[in-house]
Amino acid sequence: MQYQNQPVPETGSIISDLAKEALATFFNTLYDNNMGMGSICIAVKDTVVYQHSVGYKFTTPTGKIPAHQYTRYRVGSISKSFTAVLIFQLYEEGLLDLNAVLSKYIPGVPNGDRIRISDLLHHRSGLHDISDTPNFRAWSIVPKTQQQVIDRIIQCTPDFEPDQMAVYSNSNYIFLGFIAERVTGLSLKQLIKERICNRGQLNSTYYGGKIAVQHNECYSYTFQEDWVVEDSTCMDIAHGAGAVVASPYDLTLFIRAVFTGKFFSQETLEYLLTEKDTFGMGIHPIGFCGKPGHGHHGALDGFASQVWYYPEEELSIAYCANGLVYPINRIMIRVLQIIFK
Structure with a gap:
């Protein structure tokens, strides 16, 4: 089977052969013990220094199709x-x-005349997390209109007054995605393509739809004596909080592009990284043994992912799993232990 993707360069000796062997052993052991399936990509500057995939992206009546370096994950x-x-x-x-306040763009939201855009970015709005509402899992796998999503959030009583504290809520970034559309007149799908993928040369990244295995996308799985396929969230419900599909390689390109001026100025980047109660604005601090880093996590259905960037080393790490039992934080810590010796 031939895959039409950009070539993935892999050169350099920044990670030793011994470290690469240790990484391969670690991920192979996870898979052999039914603890995880997925792909990792590690890059220094613009050069991939390590990538590895274990498990499969989907099953067919005749067998299992292995994951590979071009596999795309939610x-x-x-x-x-x-x-x-x-x-x-x-x-x-x-x-x-x-x-600006939320009510300027989306009317009818509780406290909308006091919730600022910056509060949404910092998870300080007080809006209840839509994913923590009754029967959300069953509700989210059936397509909904944008107004239906808004109505479900509006029906929830706020958890606290705006800017009192920080509590992670998907509702914040769903609204931010809607706001970006209303400001520009373009869909979030178009905005991601034109403003991020084209500028960052992300050829395997896009706003997702129904899972398309013919485009190298994978299903997600949970382990129940064997890996069992998960139901899939409708991406128009996840929207600005969770609708992106990407390969790990593209995620390393994305996070490096954020820090190297491809999307906006250094001054704007510093504003984005401003912390309140340990939250940045879409990218959070993730240090390791005194080394400052930044990134974000992801989880949707049976998918789990993380992308980290360490500016001093110009090191990008992206790990995407479509089936996971072993905690992803422990996986990433082990990866960093191996890299930094």
């Missing part, structure tokens, strides 16, 4: 980093005031 909440990039582009271009 990256869940890493989509919030994409949405934040779009919001800050609009801010830099003078099209959006981050102190």
